[in-house]
Amino acid sequence: MNRLRRSLGPAVLPLLAVLTAFIVGSIFIVITDFDNLSKLGSDPGAALGGAIGTVVAAYGALIVGAFGEPGNYWAAIQSGGDPKAIATAIRPITETLVAATPLIFTGLAVAVAFRTSVFNIGVEGQFILGAFGATVAAIVFSEQGLWPPLVLLLAIIFGIATGAVWGFIPGFLKARTGAHEVITTIMLNYVAAQIVLYGLRSDFLRQAGSSQPISKVLTVRMPLMFPDLPAIRLHWGFILALIVAALVSWFLFKTTKGYELRAAGFNMTAARYAGMSAGGAIILAMTVSGGLAALGGSMEVLGTVGQMSNDISSGFGFNAIALALLAGNRPSGVVAAALLFGALRTGGGLMQVKTGIPLDLLFFIQALVIMFVAAPLLIRSIYRMPARSTAEVSPV
């Protein structure tokens, strides 16, 4: 029992934070439902019932949208292996995994930088630039008629390298000149977006006959995990994300370099006195961070989407900040939080369609989650939990 509590311990506060954020979110759903509120004067009971009904319908649609309809699962079992029925049943949950894939990469990117006390807001830019680099390489090498798997490999490597450079720049500037990484990475995000827009206007990349900044459809793609099932977009990038998460965990906690990164993040001065290069740690952390974000971008364009556009990232980089905080910057936590956020994105789509409640509510809820995680005293006072005897160390 004690052991169970200890292993669950780190998850209690984040779970309560998520729960509280959803409760606050439901308040906003209710108070913006004017039709229902107008009944409050004449029939308070019906208004209350209506309010509860709306919230249950919304969050119900969220869950079904993220994990699938039980009825469809049952139908798939009864059909005896009909690919169409199976696809219908598992489509929502695979879509959750598809949405989680880029979030795992970007979340890891933020977490690695955070562990070194560097705040990488540039994950968004590194993500889209990585996707762009992968696209350029994929189009160039496949037009040269290279063996497709080799094209894929080169595209991924090129994508990672592009993002790593984009992470290296603010890391280098921070280490050498003290330029605050928050400012430089925000600026580099804009520059990256402009580079992508500029590149996508070129005839070489642009889709023929389109005036939009959209690239040609890539001929070489990440292989699908279930090629036999129709309309299932889940590709091997998801498995790669899990492997990379394990590798990052190993790197951070089992290697000397990883120890140096964490030491520099914990106490820069102490690390320096211990003979470590704090500047080197910052540069390494930012480069790795940029590479991870770019790998996520490469997977998104080579796997899920299949063509580059300027809105390839629907806020994956910015979401990742919330995600890494929620995860306490642990790679395992990043995977769990990415699955949660992925579920919110996919489920939020169904919620929006079914109940007309905008998906954007979930971003507000995410902001609340970070706030509650970052200010544990708030949650503790709401739920009357005793404060820890030792000073609570925030995850950053």
Added chain:
Amino acid sequence: MTAASPAFTPLATELGVAERRALRDARIRGAIFAVVGLISFALASGLMEAPSTFSFWIDKQGGDSFTWETTSGLLWILTGVAFGAVGILQLVRGASFQWRRALLPLLALLITATLGTLLDGKVANLTGVFRGTLELATPITLGAFAGILSERSGMLNIAIEGKFLIGACTAAIVASVTDNALIGVLAAVVAGAGVGLLLAWLGIRHGVDQIISGVVVNIGALGITNFLFLRVLSKNTELNTPPSIEAIKVPLLSEIPIIGPILFSGTPYLYFTIGLMIFFWYMLFRSKWGLRLRASGEKPSAAGTVGIDVLAIRYRAMMMAGMVAAIAGSYLSLSSAGSFQMNMSAGRGFIALAAMIFGAWHPVYAFGAALVFGFSDATQALLSILGVDVPPQLLNSVPYIVTIIVVAGVVGRVRGPAAAGQPYIQG
């Protein structure tokens, strides 16, 4: 980077580390100015015959115009002379040279020459460009003021973007409901103060990293305003049709030829911003309040020791910053666009942050920096109207790259308040 050896003896030179570094920076700066000057002369030699035409509206937009014809070569020669002179002054006078003041006219010359070359004889009406510059610079300047206030007091402020959105949304809704733009602005001010209070409370009371609380506000503001727009405002359009705040012509002053239509026919926000700039300059650097505020941001422990209530100062500064940023937000929805739109701040809050740094946490310089950002936007609009073939992405990137260079201290080290971002525990 301090040397830890106990046997450390200072090198036998008359200059300290900081002075040597400043001298080195000054030399690099002088060399850069000189190089730009030489490039300008090189460009001039090929463009002596190329016509360059600029025009201004004399009395009002679309009225009579005043046209000035010259050649691109002449403009480049002027630029070259100016850059060369500043470069020489910088090299001769070293670190004591006040180069920051020379930057604005230099940039103006450089940009005029570039513009003339790019336009290649097409007539450019600059009244529109300058008015556009001021309009675009207004919210950025106010945002930068918000940043200056909070960072001078020792609290980081990356939530300007979120405050813009909250201010814009609140102002639009309240102004629509009350059918009074002024009440809308006041409501935005209250909302902004609330956001500032939340930030201060999270940072001071709960010890939340100030960057994280800033991210919370930015993400949360975008989420909740989008949610409100889609769920409430798009269906009930009567809640999003605020009376707009129109431009006001200053009597007499707006009659001045050329300058009048540019400077004195703007929105009340423009005059407010300029008034606020003077006010904040005075308050920050000439008043007791400003001294205390800056002390809290530079060395809070010393300020606390002499009896200054650092935390109260920070709370108040954060609330004031929220108010100023929300006014900028109300400008977006009430004056600039006429209604609230999703994500209508479109990253301006971050540009304001850059303007704050570019302007060395000083209200007047920050206004200058905002003008540079506004001008680059306005010029780009002009070039695309005239059909000049410059990739807009290139032009768009320039302010960001310049900011990175400035922050990295290549052109000149700017130093923010020493204690910004560090929690202070009052004893």
